[in-house]
Amino acid sequence: MRLTRAGEYGIRCVLHLARHGRGTLVSRKEIAARTDVPAHFLAKIAQQLARAGIIEIMQGANGGYRLLADPSEISLLSVIEAVIGEISLNDCVTRPGSCHNSATCAIHRVWGKANRELRDTLRGTNFAAMAAEESCCLTSFPETGAGRRDDSDEARP
C-alpha cells in the first residue's frame, strides 16, 4: 500500500525537469545528484518515462533528458503509472479474474471506488503548480551530493 522507490524517483526526475521547463536538456548526472537518486537506477526509470512519451532521452556527449510536454500537461498519475504500472489497491481491481468471486463481491466494489478516487486525485495534479512552488522538493537536496559525488560511468585514468 505504498509508492515504490522507483515511482518516487520518477516523480523527482520529472519535477526537476519541470523546473527547467519543457524542452530543456538536463544531464542524467545532474538530475541524479540534485534529486538524490542513484544514477544507474535513474537510467532505468528514465527509459520507462521515455517509453511513456513523457521525456526524451538524448545520447552522446552532452546528452541528457528533456521534457516532451509542458509541465502543466503532465499529471502526477501519468508519471507514477509510467514507472510502476497501473495503480491497483487490490489485485482484483485490475485483474478481476484473480478472484473467481469479484463479480458479486461487495468489497470488490469498495476497492474499485477507492482506486478510482485515488487515481482521479493524482490525475488532477500537474507539475506546473508544483514546479512553481517557492520551496520545491528538489532545491533542498544538496547541489553536490556529499556521499554521491562521482556517479560517472567511466573509470578515471
Added chain:
Amino acid sequence: MRLTRAGEYGIRCVLHLARHGRGTLVSRKEIAARTDVPAHFLAKIAQQLARAGIIEIMQGANGGYRLLADPSEISLLSVIEAVIGEISLNDCVTRPGSCHNSATCAIHRVWGKANRELRDTLRGTNFAAMAAEESCCLTSFPETGAGRRDDSDEARP
C-alpha cells in the same frame, strides 16, 4: 501500491464473522475453509485482529473467533490497518523524517491529501452493509475447499 494478502484475508475473516452476527463463535477451520485462507495464516491474522479489539479468540475444544462489536461499528479501515498497519501511500506520509525535505515539499502535500481521502473512504465503509448484500463474497467460496480439505493441526491416528 496494493493491499497485501494478509490484509485481504483479514477482511474476508471479519466479513464472514459479520454474516454470523456479533458474538457468534465460528471455528477457525470453518472460516479458513469458507474464505479460502490457509488456516495457519489465518491464526496469525486473527491474533492481530484480536489485539486491535475487533475479535475475541476462544481457545480449547469448540473454540473459535467471535466479533466483539456490531458489524455496523467496524470499518473497513480499522480491519485493514489492524493487519497491515497504518496506510501510507508514500513513506514520507507516515514518517516525514524519512525525507529531510518533507516540510517544504509540494509532492508531499499531494500524497498527504490522497492518503487522507483514501483512509476516509475506507473509514466510511462498515461491515453491516457488506454482510447484508445478497451475493456476498464469501458465499461464493465452496463450502468444502476442494484443494484445502484438511487443515486440522492434529495428525490423524
Added chain:
DNA sequence: CGATATAAGACTAAAAATATCTTATATATC
C-alpha cells in the same frame, strides 16, 4: 484424562524491490 481447539513464534520459501555491473552505442569535439 484425553480429544480437540487455538497460541505463539521460529522457520522456510518465494517474490518483489532496489541497486549495481558490464558491454554496447550514440554524439560532440578536436
Added chain:
DNA sequence: GATATATAAGATATTTTTAGTCTTATATCG
C-alpha cells in the same frame, strides 16, 4: 576519423517483504 563523454540495455546481485508452514505449548470441553 579518433577520442572523450554521455546514455542504452539488460544481466546480475543484494536486500527486504510477503506468504506460508511447522513445531511446541496451552486452554477447554466432556
